[in-house]
Amino acid sequence: MDRVAHDRLKWKCRRGLLELDLVLGRFVERNASALDEGELARLGELLELPDNDLWDIVSGRSDLYAAGLGDVVARLRAC
Amino acid sequence: MNVGLQARKFDAIVVGAGGSGLRAALELARAGLRVAVLSKVFPTRSHTVAAQGGIAAPLGNSSEDHWHWHMYDTVKGSDYLGDQDAIEYMCRRATEVVIELEHMGMPFDRLDNGRIYQRPFGGHTQDYGSAKMAMRACAAADRTGHAMLHTLYQQNVKARTQFFVEWMALDLIRDAEGAVLGVVALEMETGEAMILQAKATILATGGAGRIFAASTNAFINTGDGLGMVARAGLPLEDMEFWQFHPTGVAGAGVLITEGVRGEGGYLLNKDGERFMERYAPNAKDLASRDVVSRAMATEIKEGRGCGPEGDHVLLKLDHLGPEVINLRLPGIREIAIKFANADPIKDPIPVVPTAHYQMGGIPANHLGQVVAPRGGDPEVPVPGLYAVGECSCVSVHGANRLGTNSLLDLLVFGKAGGEQAVADIRAMPAAHKDLPEDAAARPLARLARLDSASGGERVAEVGAELRKTMQAHCSVFRFPDMLIEGVSKVKQIAARAERMSIQDKSKVFNTARIEALELDNLVETALATIVSAEARQESRGAQARADFPERDDKNWIKHTLWYKEGNRLEYKPVHLKPMSVETFEPKVRTY
Numbered sequence: 220m221d222r223v224a225h226d227r228l229k230w231k232c233r234r235g236l237l238e239l240d241l242v243l244g245r246f247v248e249r250n251a252s253a254l255d256e257g258e259l260a261r262l263g264e265l266l267e268l269p270d271n272d273l274w275d276i277v278s279g280r281s282d283l284y285a286a287g288l289g290d291v292v293a294r295l296r297a298c
Numbered sequence: 299m300n301v302g303l304q305a306r307k308f309d310a311i312v313v314g315a316g317g318s319g320l321r322a323a324l325e326l327a328r329a330g331l332r333v334a335v336l337s338k339v340f341p342t343r344s345h346t347v348a349a350q351g352g353i354a355a356p357l358g359n360s361s362e363d364h365w366h367w368h369m370y371d372t373v374k375g376s377d378y379l380g381d382q383d384a385i386e387y388m389c390r391r392a393t394e395v396v397i398e399l400e401h402m403g404m405p406f407d408r409l410d411n412g413r414i415y416q417r418p419f420g421g422h423t424q425d426y427g428s429a430k431m432a433m434r435a436c437a438a439a440d441r442t443g444h445a446m447l448h449t450l451y452q453q454n455v456k457a458r459t460q461f462f463v464e465w466m467a468l469d470l471i472r473d474a475e476g477a478v479l480g481v482v483a484l485e486m487e488t489g490e491a492m493i494l495q496a497k498a499t500i501l502a503t504g505g506a507g508r509i510f511a512a513s514t515n516a517f518i519n520t521g522d523g524l525g526m527v528a529r530a531g532l533p534l535e536d537m538e539f540w541q542f543h544p545t546g547v548a549g550a551g552v553l554i555t556e557g558v559r560g561e562g563g564y565l566l567n568k569d570g571e572r573f574m575e576r577y578a579p580n581a582k583d584l585a586s587r588d589v590v591s592r593a594m595a596t597e598i599k600e601g602r603g604c605g606p607e608g609d610h611v612l613l614k615l616d617h618l619g620p621e622v623i624n625l626r627l628p629g630i631r632e633i634a635i636k637f638a639n640a641d642p643i644k645d646p647i648p649v650v651p652t653a654h655y656q657m658g659g660i661p662a663n664h665l666g667q668v669v670a671p672r673g674g675d676p677e678v679p680v681p682g683l684y685a686v687g688e689c690s691c692v693s694v695h696g697a698n699r700l701g702t703n704s705l706l707d708l709l710v711f712g713k714a715g716g717e718q719a720v721a722d723i724r725a726m727p728a729a730h731k732d733l734p735e736d737a738a739a740r741p742l743a744r745l746a747r748l749d750s751a752s753g754g755e756r757v758a759e760v761g762a763e764l765r766k767t768m769q770a771h772c773s774v775f776r777f778p779d780m781l782i783e784g785v786s787k788v789k790q791i792a793a794r795a796e797r798m799s800i801q802d803k804s805k806v807f808n809t810a811r812i813e814a815l816e817l818d819n820l821v822e823t824a825l826a827t828i829v830s831a832e833a834r835q836e837s838r839g840a841q842a843r844a845d846f847p848e849r850d851d852k853n854w855i856k857h858t859l860w861y862k863e864g865n866r867l868e869y870k871p872v873h874l875k876p877m878s879v880e881t882f883e884p885k886v887r888t889y
Contacts, residue, residue, distance in 0.1 A: 235516055237516050237551055242636070270342075278633075
């Protein structure tokens with residue numbers, strides 16, 4: 220991933236909830252360089268969710284996410 | 299004309315798209331004016347989304363209530379530092395702004411009869427502080443802030459507010475008379491600066507809790523409006539007053555609910571001592587928030603903190619057993635594992651008093667106008683400039699804020715600021731004022747410094763040092779030696795920040811550049827906070843000093859004004875006289 224794409228992704232991970240800032244920040248730090256285009260697109264889809272819905276998914280309280288996003292969700296939950 | 303920067307004209311610019319900014323923008327857009335809202339992130343990702351508790355309003359749906367009772371609670375909660383005219387104004391307009399929000403589609407919880415359900419909340423009482431709680435908080439489950447943001451955003455889209463998302467305002471433009479003519483802002487996508495000219499500029503940039511190492515605030519809360527105001531030569535008011543929560547996860551800031559101690563969890567220092575037994579022999583770990591916070595800070599200050607830096611204490615709950623932890627404290631185990639790397643079924647959670655809400659800010663009156671001393675009058679409106687929400691100091695929260703009054707503040711003063719801006723714009727000539735030749739000089743110099751400096755201080759290191767210093771020297775309990783040393787340390791950090799450099803100088807979507815610009819604002823906010831705190835020789839509301847443990851009404855019923863130039867302080871009187879009722883005279887505060 221080039222510098223601009225990395226920074227764009229990093230900024231999409233700036234959220235209204237501190238919990239998400241922390242988890243998404245770790246995720247980008249650990250995984251950003253290794254994400255392929257498909258994973259990036261699936262992550263992008265998750266990042267479009269409202270903060271509370273996304274946090275419910277990341278913290279494991281909810282499984283209400285689109286089919287096909289399971290791999291990215293699992294990696295977020297592990298962060 | 300102006301140094302080659304592109305300029306765009308609007309009737310009004312709102313900086314920040316949280317609750318107060320969106321409420322102000324809505325008022326302007328509905329009046330048919332051209333409104334631009336600038337936001338670093340998509341509006342519904344503003345930090346207002348984190349507000350859970352509710353919106354205070356004396357609707358009287360769930361218990362008897364009256365605006366005057368609400369006013370009493372707010373004045374008392376402010377520890378008599380709040381301006382009583384502004385507090386009366388807020389409480390009297392509370393019902394109106396909540397009903398309005400309901401009509402916009404806000405999904406409030408409801409009673410069987412269809413009215414808005416209201417619940418009790420700490421500090422809100424019936425009959426002027428009686429033992430009976432007022433049911434005054436209007437909520438949408440535990441997502442009140444989220445629902446409010448979405449409701450207001452949709453209404454703004456309908457009213458044709460123009461959003462500039464992923465834009466960061468850098469500095470105010472002022473003319474020779476001191477009037478504000480707009481802002482210089484940076485479009486993150488291109489990295490280019492632009493002049494946004496307006497007849498009204500409304501700052502709604504939220505709190506700046508990121509000045510502390512332990513903070514519940516999201517990363518975006520960097521005090522951008524405060525920095526802009528300070529650099530423009532205007533003061534910041536009452537910045538020594540920050541509300542802290544006793545138990546945030548050390549190093550992360552995520553809150554651990556007080557319910558953990560309610561269920562039997564307790565605090566330990568590095569010697570394994572249950573230290574609250576010394577500070578509060580009866581209530582122990584269930585003593586009030588401020589007592590627990592001060593005890594924790596004392597243990598850390600006196601060298602009994604835990605961890606390699608000795609900068610936190612431990613919250614032990616393994617003795618409760620997995621069943622109690624899983625059943626009665628849902629989510630706590632997940633939070634501790636995720637953010638503290640500790641499973642509370644086996645290990646204690648490292649915790650520290652954590653900054654939550656900023657009571658001080660940009661001095662504003664109840665009409666949202668930014669005010670500053672001029673010619674002997676302590677509160678002369680700055681033409682063209684308004685501030686609303688947590689970045690402002692109206693001051694309705696005074697020295698401490700009651701829960702659920704912050705969302706009310708956003709709605710009432712967002713609306714009032716919008717109304718005042720509409721009236722002011724309509725009274726102005728159709729043409730915008732001419733920009734001064736040096737309109738963009740300050741922000742362009744800041745950018746040029748970053749674009750040319752090499753081998754200077756690293757942004758992340760200076761930022762971390764600032765947060766660590768503020769946490770150690772100026773957090774929930776303040777010691778004279780630590781404050782004095784802290785002032786000189788923060789001044790040194792400010793000097794280091796002047797020499798910041800970034801490695802990658804490219805403009806297109808460069809987050810390192812944005813973070814450097816944000817750090818300028820954090821530095822102004824931190825200086826204002828610690829200089830104001832060192833000077834206030836009393837304990838009042840959220841300012842607790844070890845050397846001046848009492849409130850001093852004879853000398854300190856006054857608002858602090860901090861100026862960037864020379865780190866100078868002035869003071870101005872508190873408005874003790876309400877608009878239509880009698881003053882609530884200062885009394886000893888007990889709950």
